[in-house]
Amino acid sequence: MNTASVSLGASVSSQSRFMQLALAALLGTFIIGFVGFSHIDAVHNAGHDNRHSMAFPCH
Amino acid sequence: MNLFRNVVFIAAIAGLVAGVVLACMQAYATVPLILKAEVYEQAEGGHSHDHAAAPAAPANAASDNAMSPAAPAAPNAMSAATPAPAAAAAPAEDEGWAPADGFERFAFNVVSNVVTGIGFALILVAVSEFAGGIGNWRQGVFWGLAGFAIFTLAPGLGLPPELPAMPAADLTQRQIWWVATVVATAIGLGLIAFRKSLPLAILAVALIVAPHIVGAPQPDSFETPIPEGLHHQFVVAVTLTNLVFWLVLGAIVGVVRGRFTGTATSLRDSFA
Numbered sequence: 001m002n003t004a005s006v007s008l009g010a011s012v013s014s015q016s017r018f019m020q021l022a023l024a025a026l027l028g029t030f031i032i033g034f035v036g037f038s039h040i041d042a043v044h045n046a047g048h049d050n051r052h053s054m055a056f057p058c059h
Numbered sequence: 060m061n062l063f064r065n066v067v068f069i070a071a072i073a074g075l076v077a078g079v080v081l082a083c084m085q086a087y088a089t090v091p092l093i094l095k096a097e098v099y100e101q102a103e104g105g106h107s108h109d110h111a112a113a114p115a116a117p118a119n120a121a122s123d124n125a126m127s128p129a130a131p132a133a134p135n136a137m138s139a140a141t142p143a144p145a146a147a148a149a150p151a152e153d154e155g156w157a158p159a160d161g162f163e164r165f166a167f168n169v170v171s172n173v174v175t176g177i178g179f180a181l182i183l184v185a186v187s188e189f190a191g192g193i194g195n196w197r198q199g200v201f202w203g204l205a206g207f208a209i210f211t212l213a214p215g216l217g218l219p220p221e222l223p224a225m226p227a228a229d230l231t232q233r234q235i236w237w238v239a240t241v242v243a244t245a246i247g248l249g250l251i252a253f254r255k256s257l258p259l260a261i262l263a264v265a266l267i268v269a270p271h272i273v274g275a276p277q278p279d280s281f282e283t284p285i286p287e288g289l290h291h292q293f294v295v296a297v298t299l300t301n302l303v304f305w306l307v308l309g310a311i312v313g314v315v316r317g318r319f320t321g322t323a324t325s326l327r328d329s330f331a
């Protein structure tokens with residue numbers, strides 16, 4: 001799947017590219033962790049149906 | 060931070076659309092089943108989520124549990140099955156704020172679906188950029204299938220989607236198993252897709268299988284008031300809604316990214 005010849009940030013150095021993509025993935029992981037895995041009651045209750053429907057471990 | 064900004068922008072659009080699509084599917088496919096299960100949960104009087112007003116309960120939900128502590132004042136089984144009066148609705152165990160049933164609950168579900176969608180989209184876009192990027196909607200569908208396999212299928216084998224009132228092992232243990240399974244499956248699929256080497260492919264299979272040999276944390280007892288048919292229906296609904304969610308997410312990333320880069324290489328030219 002080594003594909004699209006044009007990348008999103010063609011001009012950035014490879015190290016900076018790695019850092020930015022890693023940062024984006026980390027941000028995504030953090031968001032999932034907060035919505036789906038937080039033990040805070042209010043967060044759990046707000047996303048309750050979502051957690052069940054995404055099959056995140058719940059309760 | 061040009062690249063980072065672009066990734067976040069694409070992920071936000073894809074997550075927003077796929078999240079709204081998922082919330083609408085859930086409103087028809089999964090949430091009604093959760094509401095039904097909550098009736099059993101409240102009738103059982105065990106761990107209650109206390110979504111203030113329970114939906115109209117089937118009489119049989121309470122008839123087996125007429126003596127349950129949830130309805131100590133109930134003179135008979137039928138009244139135990141009716142929506143709890145205000146006094147009884149007060150949380151037995153304080154579980155904090157929860158959205159009110161109806162529109163508020165739906166609205167919060169949409170929001171959490173969109174946020175979850177953006178989170179998954181960020182991971183999807185970032186990881187796919189390392190592999191060259193998702194060039195068009197068809198590639199996006201394949202990436203979506205991979206996401207579905209990693210985040211829904213693999214953890215769902217050991218920890219099937221649960222309804223309220225279903226027995227489960229310790230939450231933290233399950234979360235650890237869930238994350239470990241997702242990581243192992245993702246690495247495994249990545250090795251198969253991007254490394255043309257037999258030993259690595261064998262290692263990949265081992266990685267994908269390993270979490271299931273270790274086994275997901277299981278509850279002490281499988282006793283539950285939830286009928287098996289209801290649970291099975293829920294597992295099917297969750298799996299299919301998540302499949303559509305991932306396909307939509309991947310496809311939209313492909314479309315939006317194509318607009319950004321101005322390229323729409325055909326799958327035949329580019330798919331390895």
